[in-house]
Amino acid sequence: MSKSAVIDHTQRDPWSIAQEQFGIAADRLHLDPNMRAILAECQRELTVHFPVRMADGAVKVFTGYRIQHNTTRGPGKGGIRYHPSVTLNEVKALAMWMTWKCAVVGIPYGGAKGGVVCDPKMMSQQQLETLTRRYTTEIALLIGPERDIPAPDVNTNAQTMAWIMDTYSMHQGYTALAVVTGKPLSIGGSEGRNEATARGAVYTIIEAAKHLGLDLEGARVVVQGFGNAGSFSAKLMHELGGKVIGVSDTSGGIFNPRGFDPNKVDAYKRETGSVVGFPGTEKVTNAELLELDCDILIPAA
Template sequence: MVIEMVNPYDVAVHQFDEAAERLGLSQAMRAILRKPKRELIVNFPVRMDNGDVEMFTGYRVQHNINRGPAKGGIRYSPAVSLDEVRALAMWMTWKCAVVDIPFGGAKGGVICDPHLMSSAELERMTRRYTTEISLLIGPDSDIPAPDMNTNPQIMGWIMDTYSMHRGYSVPAVTTGKPLAIGGSEGRLEATARGVQVVTREAIRDKGWQPENCSVVVQGFGNVGGIAARLLHEMGCKVVGISDISGGLYNPNGIDVPAAMRHSRRNGSLKGYAEADAVSNTELLELPCDILIPAALENQLTERNAPRIKARLIVEAANGPTTNEADAILNDMGVTLIPDILANAGGVTVSYFEWVQDLQRFFWAEDEINNRLEMIMKRSYKAVKTKADEQEVNMRMGAYLLAVARVAEATEIRGVYP
């Protein structure tokens, strides 16, 4: 995958500064919203299966909590850094505000390679990390969720560890949990379903027909794989997909369910015979109508942006487009649906899960999907209207909407003491 050394926090702050300037925010408001509220760095030991003790470094950052408890995922990766977590926390603040749910933004991570760790090692590391960040997390203060290389089982371990400290079960401390311990129907597909909804709305706005749209999806995990399947079911022709092993291209269309079965059977897309192998770099530049980056940040840069052929880009990943690429794509007339809108389906259904856990009352999957669709359609329309009114692109429209909502809450609450 194309990953350039761009500091994601610099990208996030630049995006905020541009919106703040257009909104005419005061110096005081800019100073408050530019900085995370809290940053916790923890270094902790974990006993490995061979008896050795290794030290791990983890982070939990809360960017802003003026609209409600902090909300944001936890990722496990060798590439985790404090600035990455800061950026992701800031984006979560705007994401929750765009879809108008009562959360602030947070994010967490541990520097590790989970692929080199056993399940027992992952559990011990997760439980110790949870204990270290239990200063911050809680059902009324900061609610973690899955992110890169974390899953419902890891959320279950976090929930159980936190509950052990309290002496009673606290299911609302995490979202994205297994159903058996308070998880929500529809949560696993939520991010991808949100991507599908905003893509469908954009297709309608452009007067396109799904069956005439070719789609390339970078990333074939829980977001990219399910988004590819949902768009395939909608009638779009998915011509390109990829995972960590590389990409696949078939201009006549890929049978997405068959590719998913191959991936589950073999552990990756590698060797799938019904499409030609391409690199992840080549994948982004394939001829298509719609490009969906659903992998890592910094995938669309000033180097490859001029060669992008898609006319619509939907950011299923967080921060896949650098500021320089944004400007190039905008000048090329490419419509881009930003991450803080496009992938907000996950946090929206996380909100539903949190509400269900607090009430001890659970909804049917149809109700959850219907509520998600309503919120994503409403949010897409609000962003599009704002962008058209202000004669700006969709990213700036989303930022103007989100930053204004957070600034209003901050202004009303005032500066303590």
């Protein structure tokens, strides 16, 4: 294949990628054609449009999705993300991947996912609460402790889950704590939930390092993304003796070949809104960050 004919996989449709991956796995498993046809599509796809009054008094209509890929093994399980680039096909792909994740680890849940097309960085806390409660009302016909259980994802957190739980409970007429996971500890959340995604990634890195004969003490680590998963991954690798030399967020990246303390970077980001500008580091673009010379690259954007 000529260079001009090489496919840029970063621009591919997520749903087509998920279906292609499933096709490869189904071929290797010699999956029954009937089962293959069932699992190749999502069971339910809900698109909702709902109004939210913005700070200037204008009403803006937002679009949201909740997808259930397959609930044969149990209630749907999957996060809800808030991001300007959310699309129906992205959410469908993520729901399919949740089905496989739950099945692989042997827990009695199916795959689901949700999202709202919005930019939470441009919204006040009050607007985010209103958006979340309206979105919850719209998808309430699909979710529930025995039907579909949302969780935090990109740009959503324990507070978001608390709003969802409270709104759903008001519609039901009783407190339904089990409608979401990732809640605050005070209303039934689980210890360690915030860093769970990152810890799972780091456990994998530890095992991979053993296989490769890589000493994590002093290993150079680069982390793409410094949200929940990325920041905790960087902190955990730092605790293991890794040398975090580069991290990034949506505004860009930072680099120091001698390494830096990701806990201090996290504090700096909370104060300024970005990792860019952290003292003692050089600014790099998000593209340049991925090309930094390192031993371990963690894609967590």
